[in-house]
Amino acid sequence: MSEFFDMGGRGLYVWGSYGVVLLVFIIEIWQVRHKRKMILQQLRSMRELGDEE
Amino acid sequence: MAINWFKYSAPSTFYGLAGKIAPWCAGISAVLFAAGLYIGLVVAPTDATQGESYRIFFIHVPTAILSMFLYLVMAGYAAIGLIFNTRLSAMMATALAPTGALFTFIALWTGALWGKPTWGTWWVWDARLTSELILLFLYIGFMALHSSIDDPRRADRAAALLAIVGSVNVPIIYYSVRWWNSLHQGPTFEVGRVAVYDDTMRQAFLLMLFACWLYAAAVVLWRVRSIILERERSTQWVAELKEIRA
Numbered sequence: 001m002s003e004f005f006d007m008g009g010r011g012l013y014v015w016g017s018y019g020v021v022l023l024v025f026i027i028e029i030w031q032v033r034h035k036r037k038m039i040l041q042q043l044r045s046m047r048e049l050g051d052e053e
Numbered sequence: 054m055a056i057n058w059f060k061y062s063a064p065s066t067f068y069g070l071a072g073k074i075a076p077w078c079a080g081i082s083a084v085l086f087a088a089g090l091y092i093g094l095v096v097a098p099t100d101a102t103q104g105e106s107y108r109i110f111f112i113h114v115p116t117a118i119l120s121m122f123l124y125l126v127m128a129g130y131a132a133i134g135l136i137f138n139t140r141l142s143a144m145m146a147t148a149l150a151p152t153g154a155l156f157t158f159i160a161l162w163t164g165a166l167w168g169k170p171t172w173g174t175w176w177v178w179d180a181r182l183t184s185e186l187i188l189l190f191l192y193i194g195f196m197a198l199h200s201s202i203d204d205p206r207r208a209d210r211a212a213a214l215l216a217i218v219g220s221v222n223v224p225i226i227y228y229s230v231r232w233w234n235s236l237h238q239g240p241t242f243e244v245g246r247v248a249v250y251d252d253t254m255r256q257a258f259l260l261m262l263f264a265c266w267l268y269a270a271a272v273v274l275w276r277v278r279s280i281i282l283e284r285e286r287s288t289q290w291v292a293e294l295k296e297i298r299a
Contacts (some may be wrong), residue, residue, distance in 0.1 A: 008105035020159065047297055
Protein backbone atom coordinates (compact mmCIF):
# COMPACT_ATOMS: atom_id res chain seq x y z
CA MET A 1 0.00 0.00 0.00
CA SER A 2 2.77 2.46 0.91
CA GLU A 3 4.37 1.50 -2.39
CA PHE A 4 1.22 2.72 -4.13
CA PHE A 5 1.39 6.12 -2.40
CA ASP A 6 5.13 6.38 -2.96
CA MET A 7 4.74 6.05 -6.78
CA GLY A 8 8.38 5.07 -7.23
CA GLY A 9 9.54 8.21 -5.40
CA ARG A 10 7.34 10.42 -7.58
CA GLY A 11 4.40 10.51 -5.16
CA LEU A 12 4.62 14.26 -4.65
CA TYR A 13 4.17 14.91 -8.38
CA VAL A 14 1.49 12.31 -9.02
CA TRP A 15 -0.62 13.02 -5.92
CA GLY A 16 0.06 16.74 -6.22
CA SER A 17 -1.63 16.52 -9.63
CA TYR A 18 -4.62 14.36 -8.71
CA GLY A 19 -5.06 16.11 -5.34
CA VAL A 20 -5.36 19.56 -6.91
CA VAL A 21 -7.87 18.21 -9.46
CA LEU A 22 -10.00 16.84 -6.62
CA LEU A 23 -9.75 20.17 -4.78
CA VAL A 24 -10.72 22.17 -7.90
CA PHE A 25 -13.73 19.89 -8.55
CA ILE A 26 -14.91 20.18 -4.92
CA ILE A 27 -14.63 23.99 -5.02
CA GLU A 28 -16.44 24.21 -8.36
CA ILE A 29 -19.29 21.92 -7.27
CA TRP A 30 -19.63 23.90 -4.03
CA GLN A 31 -19.68 27.18 -5.98
CA VAL A 32 -22.37 25.92 -8.40
CA ARG A 33 -24.57 24.67 -5.52
CA HIS A 34 -24.05 27.91 -3.60
CA LYS A 35 -25.02 30.00 -6.63
CA ARG A 36 -28.24 28.02 -7.04
CA LYS A 37 -29.09 28.36 -3.35
CA MET A 38 -28.56 32.12 -3.45
CA ILE A 39 -30.66 32.71 -6.58
CA LEU A 40 -33.52 30.52 -5.27
CA GLN A 41 -33.47 32.43 -1.98
CA GLN A 42 -33.53 35.73 -3.82
CA LEU A 43 -36.43 34.64 -6.06
CA ARG A 44 -38.44 33.37 -3.07
CA SER A 45 -38.04 36.65 -1.21
CA MET A 46 -38.96 38.57 -4.37
CA ARG A 47 -42.09 36.44 -4.59
CA GLU A 48 -43.01 36.99 -0.94
CA LEU A 49 -42.65 40.75 -1.37
CA GLY A 50 -44.88 40.49 -4.45
CA ASP A 51 -47.54 38.54 -2.49
CA GLU A 52 -47.78 41.17 0.24
CA GLU A 53 -48.72 43.91 -2.19
CA MET B 54 -37.77 11.95 -35.88
CA ALA B 55 -39.55 15.22 -35.54
CA ILE B 56 -37.87 16.91 -32.63
CA ASN B 57 -38.51 20.59 -32.45
CA TRP B 58 -35.01 21.83 -31.62
CA PHE B 59 -36.15 25.43 -31.46
CA LYS B 60 -38.31 24.53 -28.51
CA TYR B 61 -35.15 23.77 -26.52
CA SER B 62 -33.60 27.11 -27.38
CA ALA B 63 -36.18 28.76 -25.13
CA PRO B 64 -34.65 29.26 -21.66
CA SER B 65 -37.89 28.06 -19.99
CA THR B 66 -37.79 24.61 -21.68
CA PHE B 67 -34.01 24.27 -21.48
CA TYR B 68 -34.10 24.95 -17.74
CA GLY B 69 -36.14 21.79 -17.18
CA LEU B 70 -34.20 19.74 -19.75
CA ALA B 71 -30.83 20.70 -18.20
CA GLY B 72 -32.16 19.72 -14.78
CA LYS B 73 -33.01 16.25 -16.12
CA ILE B 74 -29.74 15.68 -18.04
CA ALA B 75 -27.24 17.00 -15.46
CA PRO B 76 -27.66 14.26 -12.81
CA TRP B 77 -27.14 11.56 -15.47
CA CYS B 78 -23.94 13.25 -16.67
CA ALA B 79 -22.72 13.53 -13.08
CA GLY B 80 -23.56 9.90 -12.24
CA ILE B 81 -21.95 8.39 -15.35
CA SER B 82 -18.95 10.69 -14.88
CA ALA B 83 -18.42 9.41 -11.33
CA VAL B 84 -18.48 5.77 -12.53
CA LEU B 85 -16.05 6.52 -15.39
CA PHE B 86 -13.73 8.40 -13.00
CA ALA B 87 -13.68 5.45 -10.60
CA ALA B 88 -12.86 3.01 -13.41
CA GLY B 89 -10.36 5.34 -15.12
CA LEU B 90 -8.51 6.14 -11.89
CA TYR B 91 -8.35 2.47 -10.92
CA ILE B 92 -6.98 1.38 -14.30
CA GLY B 93 -4.71 4.43 -14.63
CA LEU B 94 -3.20 4.39 -11.15
CA VAL B 95 -3.28 0.69 -10.27
CA VAL B 96 -3.63 -1.58 -13.32
CA ALA B 97 -1.62 0.23 -16.03
CA PRO B 98 2.05 -0.80 -16.08
CA THR B 99 4.95 1.49 -15.16
CA ASP B 100 6.29 3.45 -18.13
CA ALA B 101 9.67 2.21 -19.36
CA THR B 102 11.29 5.65 -19.67
CA GLN B 103 9.35 7.90 -17.30
CA GLY B 104 8.63 5.56 -14.39
CA GLU B 105 5.52 6.31 -12.33
CA SER B 106 5.32 10.05 -13.01
CA TYR B 107 3.85 9.31 -16.45
CA ARG B 108 0.56 8.54 -14.60
CA ILE B 109 -0.06 12.31 -14.56
CA PHE B 110 -0.79 11.79 -18.27
CA PHE B 111 -4.23 10.32 -17.46
CA ILE B 112 -5.43 13.63 -16.02
CA HIS B 113 -3.17 16.07 -17.88
CA VAL B 114 -4.09 15.14 -21.44
CA PRO B 115 -7.90 14.83 -20.96
CA THR B 116 -8.08 18.20 -19.16
CA ALA B 117 -5.84 19.84 -21.78
CA ILE B 118 -8.04 18.50 -24.60
CA LEU B 119 -11.16 19.73 -22.81
CA SER B 120 -9.64 23.15 -22.12
CA MET B 121 -9.46 23.64 -25.92
CA PHE B 122 -12.73 21.87 -26.72
CA LEU B 123 -14.72 23.87 -24.13
CA TYR B 124 -13.26 27.09 -25.54
CA LEU B 125 -14.50 26.23 -29.03
CA VAL B 126 -17.94 25.29 -27.65
CA MET B 127 -18.02 28.57 -25.71
CA ALA B 128 -16.97 30.63 -28.77
CA GLY B 129 -19.52 28.69 -30.87
CA TYR B 130 -22.38 29.52 -28.48
CA ALA B 131 -21.16 33.12 -28.26
CA ALA B 132 -21.15 33.38 -32.08
CA ILE B 133 -24.66 31.91 -32.36
CA GLY B 134 -25.82 34.38 -29.72
CA LEU B 135 -24.23 37.25 -31.59
CA ILE B 136 -25.64 36.29 -35.00
CA PHE B 137 -29.14 35.11 -34.09
CA ASN B 138 -29.55 37.16 -30.92
CA THR B 139 -30.69 34.10 -28.96
CA ARG B 140 -30.67 34.52 -25.20
CA LEU B 141 -29.86 30.94 -24.25
CA SER B 142 -26.67 30.69 -26.35
CA ALA B 143 -25.16 33.68 -24.58
CA MET B 144 -26.09 32.15 -21.20
CA MET B 145 -24.42 28.86 -22.24
CA ALA B 146 -21.24 30.73 -23.21
CA THR B 147 -21.20 32.44 -19.80
CA ALA B 148 -21.76 29.10 -18.05
CA LEU B 149 -18.92 27.39 -19.95
CA ALA B 150 -16.22 29.97 -19.20
CA PRO B 151 -15.46 29.14 -15.52
CA THR B 152 -15.26 25.38 -16.18
CA GLY B 153 -13.04 25.95 -19.22
CA ALA B 154 -10.77 28.19 -17.17
CA LEU B 155 -10.51 25.55 -14.41
CA PHE B 156 -9.62 22.82 -16.92
CA THR B 157 -6.95 25.10 -18.39
CA PHE B 158 -5.56 25.73 -14.91
CA ILE B 159 -5.51 21.97 -14.20
CA ALA B 160 -3.74 21.29 -17.52
CA LEU B 161 -1.06 23.88 -16.66
CA TRP B 162 -0.71 22.70 -13.06
CA THR B 163 -0.44 19.00 -13.85
CA GLY B 164 1.86 19.86 -16.76
CA ALA B 165 4.24 21.66 -14.39
CA LEU B 166 4.18 18.70 -11.98
CA TRP B 167 4.88 16.35 -14.86
CA GLY B 168 7.56 18.58 -16.37
CA LYS B 169 9.64 18.80 -13.19
CA PRO B 170 10.53 15.08 -12.89
CA THR B 171 10.58 14.56 -16.68
CA TRP B 172 12.33 17.65 -18.09
CA GLY B 173 13.87 18.95 -14.86
CA THR B 174 11.87 22.18 -14.98
CA TRP B 175 8.38 23.32 -13.95
CA TRP B 176 7.99 25.71 -16.85
CA VAL B 177 9.50 26.75 -20.17
CA TRP B 178 8.34 29.61 -22.39
CA ASP B 179 7.82 27.43 -25.42
CA ALA B 180 4.92 27.57 -27.87
CA ARG B 181 2.73 24.84 -26.32
CA LEU B 182 2.95 26.07 -22.74
CA THR B 183 2.73 29.76 -23.60
CA SER B 184 -0.29 29.37 -25.89
CA GLU B 185 -2.06 27.30 -23.20
CA LEU B 186 -1.35 30.08 -20.69
CA ILE B 187 -2.85 32.58 -23.16
CA LEU B 188 -5.95 30.35 -23.27
CA LEU B 189 -6.30 30.80 -19.50
CA PHE B 190 -6.04 34.59 -19.94
CA LEU B 191 -8.68 34.47 -22.69
CA TYR B 192 -11.12 32.66 -20.39
CA ILE B 193 -10.39 35.13 -17.57
CA GLY B 194 -10.69 38.05 -20.02
CA PHE B 195 -14.06 36.73 -21.23
CA MET B 196 -15.42 36.50 -17.68
CA ALA B 197 -13.96 39.85 -16.59
CA LEU B 198 -15.29 41.69 -19.65
CA HIS B 199 -18.74 40.11 -19.26
CA SER B 200 -19.02 41.05 -15.60
CA SER B 201 -17.71 44.59 -16.16
CA ILE B 202 -20.68 45.59 -18.37
CA ASP B 203 -23.93 46.15 -16.48
CA ASP B 204 -26.39 45.60 -19.31
CA PRO B 205 -26.40 41.80 -19.81
CA ARG B 206 -27.23 41.91 -23.53
CA ARG B 207 -24.38 44.34 -24.23
CA ALA B 208 -22.08 42.26 -22.03
CA ASP B 209 -23.01 39.18 -24.10
CA ARG B 210 -22.11 40.90 -27.36
CA ALA B 211 -18.81 42.36 -26.18
CA ALA B 212 -17.67 39.09 -24.56
CA ALA B 213 -18.79 37.13 -27.65
CA LEU B 214 -16.48 39.18 -29.86
CA LEU B 215 -13.57 38.52 -27.50
CA ALA B 216 -14.34 34.78 -27.50
CA ILE B 217 -14.56 34.60 -31.30
CA VAL B 218 -11.33 36.54 -31.90
CA GLY B 219 -9.57 34.49 -29.21
CA SER B 220 -10.52 31.18 -30.82
CA VAL B 221 -7.58 31.68 -33.24
CA ASN B 222 -5.43 30.59 -30.29
CA VAL B 223 -6.91 27.07 -30.19
CA PRO B 224 -5.36 25.78 -33.46
CA ILE B 225 -2.10 27.43 -32.36
CA ILE B 226 -2.12 25.30 -29.18
CA TYR B 227 -3.12 22.18 -31.10
CA TYR B 228 -0.41 22.46 -33.78
CA SER B 229 2.26 24.13 -31.61
CA VAL B 230 4.19 20.91 -30.99
CA ARG B 231 4.42 20.34 -34.75
CA TRP B 232 5.13 23.89 -35.86
CA TRP B 233 7.86 24.68 -33.35
CA ASN B 234 10.57 22.71 -31.61
CA SER B 235 9.57 22.11 -28.06
CA LEU B 236 10.45 20.28 -24.89
CA HIS B 237 6.83 19.16 -24.91
CA GLN B 238 6.32 15.71 -26.41
CA GLY B 239 4.38 15.27 -29.66
CA PRO B 240 0.61 14.96 -29.80
CA THR B 241 -0.87 12.03 -27.87
CA PHE B 242 -4.33 12.57 -29.17
CA GLU B 243 -5.37 13.59 -32.62
CA VAL B 244 -8.85 13.30 -34.04
CA GLY B 245 -9.30 9.60 -34.75
CA ARG B 246 -5.96 8.45 -33.34
CA VAL B 247 -4.65 7.78 -29.85
CA ALA B 248 -0.86 7.40 -29.75
CA VAL B 249 -0.74 5.10 -26.74
CA TYR B 250 0.37 1.56 -27.33
CA ASP B 251 -0.56 -0.26 -24.15
CA ASP B 252 -4.22 -1.36 -23.99
CA THR B 253 -4.75 -0.56 -20.30
CA MET B 254 -3.16 2.88 -20.79
CA ARG B 255 -5.47 3.57 -23.72
CA GLN B 256 -8.50 2.41 -21.72
CA ALA B 257 -7.60 4.57 -18.72
CA PHE B 258 -7.02 7.57 -20.97
CA LEU B 259 -10.34 7.22 -22.79
CA LEU B 260 -12.25 6.61 -19.53
CA MET B 261 -10.71 9.73 -17.97
CA LEU B 262 -11.42 11.77 -21.12
CA PHE B 263 -15.13 10.87 -21.10
CA ALA B 264 -15.31 11.26 -17.31
CA CYS B 265 -13.92 14.80 -17.55
CA TRP B 266 -16.21 15.61 -20.47
CA LEU B 267 -19.33 14.46 -18.60
CA TYR B 268 -18.19 16.24 -15.43
CA ALA B 269 -17.89 19.47 -17.46
CA ALA B 270 -21.33 18.90 -19.00
CA ALA B 271 -22.90 18.35 -15.56
CA VAL B 272 -21.45 21.45 -13.87
CA VAL B 273 -22.09 23.66 -16.91
CA LEU B 274 -25.75 22.55 -17.08
CA TRP B 275 -26.12 23.12 -13.33
CA ARG B 276 -24.53 26.55 -13.63
CA VAL B 277 -26.61 27.59 -16.63
CA ARG B 278 -29.79 26.80 -14.68
CA SER B 279 -28.84 29.46 -12.12
CA ILE B 280 -27.90 31.91 -14.88
CA ILE B 281 -31.28 31.31 -16.56
CA LEU B 282 -33.14 31.99 -13.29
CA GLU B 283 -31.07 35.11 -12.66
CA ARG B 284 -31.67 36.58 -16.08
CA GLU B 285 -35.30 35.53 -16.44
CA ARG B 286 -36.26 36.41 -12.88
CA SER B 287 -39.02 38.85 -13.84
CA THR B 288 -40.82 36.37 -16.12
CA GLN B 289 -44.02 34.52 -15.33
CA TRP B 290 -42.61 31.00 -15.86
CA VAL B 291 -39.90 31.56 -13.23
CA ALA B 292 -42.46 32.85 -10.72
CA GLU B 293 -44.52 29.68 -11.30
CA LEU B 294 -41.65 27.20 -10.72
CA LYS B 295 -42.35 24.82 -7.86
CA GLU B 296 -38.88 25.34 -6.34
CA ILE B 297 -39.72 29.02 -5.89
CA ARG B 298 -43.30 28.58 -4.72
CA ALA B 299 -42.20 26.06 -2.07
